[in-house]
Amino acid sequence: MRSTPGQGHPHSDSLKAPATAGGPAGLQRPPAPVSPPAPPAAPNSQFRLTRYFSLVSLGLIAAVGLLLTLSMRAQMQRELIHMAERRNEAMTAVFINALGTQLSPLLAADLPADPDSLRTMIEAHGLHAQARALMRNADIIKIKLYNRAGLTVYSSSAAQIGENKRDNAGFQSALVGRTASALVHRDSFDAFEGQRAQVDLISSYMPIPPAPGESAPQGVIELYQDVTPFVERLAGLHRRLVLFGFGLMLGLYGLQLLLVQRAQGILRRQAQALEDANRVLDQRVQDRTEELRAALARLEHLAHHDPLTGLPNRLLCHEHLRYAIAKAQRQQRQLAVLFLDLDRFKEVNDMLGHSVGDDLLIEVSRRLGALVRSSDLLARLGGDEFVCVLESEDALLDAPVVADKLIQTLCRPMELQGHEVQVSASIGIALFPSDGTTGEELARAADTAMYEAKRAGRNRFHFYRPELTQAALARAHMERLLRRSLEGGEMSVHYQSKFLAQASDCLDEAGPCCGVEALARWHSSELGAVPPGRFIALAEESGFINELGAWVLRRACEDMMAWRAAGLVLDHVSVNVSVRQLERGDFVELVRETLAATGLPPPALELEITESVIMNADNALATLNDLHALGVQLSIDDFGTGYSSLAYLRLLPIQTLKIDRSFVAGIAQAGAEAGDSAIIEAVIGLARSLGLNTVAEGVETPEQLAALQALDCAQVQGFLFSRPVSAEQLQSQLQGHSAVAGSPSPAKTASV
Structure with a gap:
């Protein structure tokens, strides 16, 4: 089958989807917008006093409790260290006074650093036995002695003799005359009596008084005091104080919470009453706004639409025609105006009454609207006169197709209030720009062509230029025959x-x-x-x-x-x-x-x-x-x-x-x-x-x-x-x- 290239016109497959009774949406004049009232605040946006009080109070209680706990613990440790330090100083004095003669050779500056030689000297002087005897009833469980060079010249643990503690911070502090003590915990510790497990100790570095005629200490003595019972008692006391403090603060929190909840309840009731009042006021404003919008919309619709059929009226038709002409000029496209008048409508009114005539106009509007595309305009000018503004790339070809289908749809009988009514229509067609360049010129040309159609026998369409009418009629007739060609076996x-x-x-x-x-x-x-x-x-x-x-x-x-x-x-x-x-x-x-x-x-x-x-x-x-x-x-x-x-x-x-x-x-x-x-x-x-x-x-x-x-x-x-x-x-x-x-x-x- 040989096909001729080219695009078909938009009305070829029967006219497109029906338009709404109000015509194209772009033609409506929307009423002036009225700002709606602001919606009431959502419940989630309300201030929750109890929630925030609880969060803040519990956070403060936790913070204060933690600070107090740490401060109390630190203070207890300082007091324990101070007490043990004084005791270690006293024990140091006893140790120096009792063993000063035996210790002097060990503190000499030229003492050899060989651990075996040191152990031999210690054994020779019997220092282990004497030191153990001095500390038997005391809490001192270990002693170490350093000369000024940092050499461990004596230790109750023989394995540590000969070690150098010159860089130890405690040793350096004691060497300049300041006692340095610290609380430590050891899982295992080598004491006088042997190994001890899980022990808390106060270790103190203390200077050994200088020899006569000298200003610098002779050396440094380090004592380890067992304070495990004290630490356990202090820990128990600390726990009781912390629990008591937390209990007291929680009790105060509970009391305050009751007061806050009561205040929150009062505020919530007041807020709810205010919200209810605002909601009622907002609803009234919204109702009045909707009524105003509806009234404006009705006025706008009445100003631009026919009250009987709901179609655009003469005013909106003229506005749309001016817009369509300007658009066609910009795009260099054609435009068709179809002026439709019902044949013998006056006879229906006279014979069956105006009520049937109104129903007839409504049914005609419905049938015509079902065929016109939403991009085109169907308007009622008044009485039995209708106008269709057809925007098309080739209106010369599309207009007769549209006109023929409008005529055909109106030829079908209508059942109105128990009467079978059959009408016909005469349509005049004017084209832009050949038949006019303004809305008034096109309307006059289409009206003239419509009267030519009536004089030619009614129930037909007629172009403003007669030669186009004959060509369009011939083409429409051939199209009807062509559509029946397959069924007829032609x-x-x-x-x-x-x-x-x-x-x-x-x-x-x-x-x-x-x-x-x-x-x-x-x-x-x-x-x-x-x-x-x-x-x-x-x-x-x-x-x-x-x-x-x-x-x-x-x-x-x-x-x-x-x-x-x-x-x-x-x-x-x-x-x-x-x-x-x-x-x-x-x-x-x-x-x-x-x-x-x-x-x-x-x-x-x-x-x-x-x-x-x-x-x-x-x-x-x-x-x-x-x-x-x-x-x-x-x-x-x-x-x-x-x-x-x-x-x-x-x-x-x-x-x-x-x-x-x-x-x-x-x-x-x-x-x-x-x-x-x-x-x-x-x-x-x-x-x-x-x-x-x-x-x-x-x-x-x-x-x-x-x-x-x-x-x-x-x-x-x-x-x-x-x-x-x-x-x-x-x-x-x-x-x-x-x-x-x-x-x-x-x-x-x-x-x-």
């Missing part, structure tokens, strides 16, 4: 064969048939044979091309399967695809279902798509890739007449380029320019470089065939070999010749 599919160019000489010596192209033919019972150029274009514009294309696709696949069942071998059957078909979201699924229903292998189907279709259809590349995935072959028809980019062409999943008949017609003629031959040669070279097949259509003379053979064209098609014939005629022709399957072209291709 549509058929003819096929034109394709041949191998290099194996063909003339009409009687055509090469092997390598494929056929399906072409739709319409023989109307009223109009006779209608040229494809007329009805294909009309099918495109009206949207009927989708239904017609699906029928041709199914018929071509069925005929191809019938030929194969008869023993004929053909490589493929070609079917043309229009832009409207390619834009359908279900086109790929339609091809898949058709192949599955007929049983035709996908490689045996070739879809021919024009350059303009590829460039104009939305998401064309994605659709072609989906078809490629099905396995069908793809061909670009009329190549060279469009404007596709070569870079874009490289991305397309195609197998064939068809050279347009306009180039073929210009070769091998007397006086013909060399341009057509150069274009064909360039197309063939491009196809060869891309691995594509080439088909030249419109071959009608032997000279054209010879020229194409010289240019190495792969396949040819045209009246020189065969005119389009029916499926039965084609089968008879093929049965008389040897049909060759496949093509030697480089594109014998991959299933797409």
Whole structure:
């Protein structure tokens, strides 16, 4: 089926979704906004006095308790150390007085640092026995003696004799005359009596008084006093004091909490009362605001809408028309004004009463509104007069379609208050900018055209210019006949064969048939044979091309399967695809279902798509890739007449380029320019470089065939070999010749 590229008009498939009674939303004048009252504070935003008091109070109690505990513990430790330090000083004096004579040799500066020599000297003087005897009833469990060089010259633990404590901080402090004490805990300790476990000690570094005539201490003595019982008693006392303090603070906290909870309850009741009062006030303000908004909306609606039908009135219609004209001027588009008047409406009012007349106008508004798109305007000017403002890229073609459907919908009988009423309408059409450039001019022209329609017999439409009326009537009549063509069996599919160019000489010596192209033919019972150029274009514009294309696709696949069942071998059957078909979201699924229903292998189907279709259809590349995935072959028809980019062409999943008949017609003629031959040669070279097949259509003379053979064209098609014939005629022709399957072209291709 040959399709004419181009976009269809927006009213082709029956008019679009119904508009609301108020017309386009963009035309409404919204009432002045009234700021709503601020909502009351959420409950979560209220101040929780009890919660914050509890958190702060408990945090303070914990902090104060921790500080007091640490302070008390530190103070107890200081007192214990001070007490033990005084006792160690007293024991040091006893030790020095009792053993001063024996200690003097050990404190000499030139004493050897050898531990064995020191132990020998200590044994010689009997210091261990004397020291143990002095400390037997005391809490001192270990003594160490250092000379001024930091050498441990004596220790109740013999293993430590000979160690150097010169860098010890306690030793350094005692060496300058200051006693240094510390409380330590040891898991295991070497005492006079042997090893002790888990013991608390006060260790004190104290200076040994200087010798007569000297100012510096003779050395340093270190005593370890066992204070484990004191530490345990202090720990118990500390625990009791801490528990008592915490209990006291918690009691005070509980008392304060009761007071705070009572205050919180009073504040909450007061806040709730205030919130209730605010809520009542806010609700009153909101109710008044909504009433004001509703009143403003009603006033606005009444100012711009018909109270009976709810349609935009004359004022809003004029405003919209001015806006639409300005928009059409900016976009350089057409605009149509349809002036509709009911025929013999006065007779309905006079015979059945105004109540039935009002119901009639309401029903007419409903039917008309159901057909008008939401982007267009349907208005009631008053009485039985209606106006439709139609915005369209091609209002000249769309307006008669709209007018015809408006007339048809009003012709159906209406049941009103028990009466069957049937009315008709006369419509006048004026176009912008040819019939006027202002709203007033277009309204006058449409009104004049409407009276012309009434004078012509009513129940019809009429353009402001009479010559357009005849063309529109003829086109509308042909569209109605075309839509009934499939049901009436008036549509058929003819096929034109394709041949191998290099194996063909003339009409009687055509090469092997390598494929056929399906072409739709319409023989109307009223109009006779209608040229494809007329009805294909009309099918495109009206949207009927989708239904017609699906029928041709199914018929071509069925005929191809019938030929194969008869023993004929053909490589493929070609079917043309229009832009409207390619834009359908279900086109790929339609091809898949058709192949599955007929049983035709996908490689045996070739879809021919024009350059303009590829460039104009939305998401064309994605659709072609989906078809490629099905396995069908793809061909670009009329190549060279469009404007596709070569870079874009490289991305397309195609197998064939068809050279347009306009180039073929210009070769091998007397006086013909060399341009057509150069274009064909360039197309063939491009196809060869891309691995594509080439088909030249419109071959009608032997000279054209010879020229194409010289240019190495792969396949040819045209009246020189065969005119389009029916499926039965084609089968008879093929049965008389040897049909060759496949093509030697480089594109014998991959299933797409």
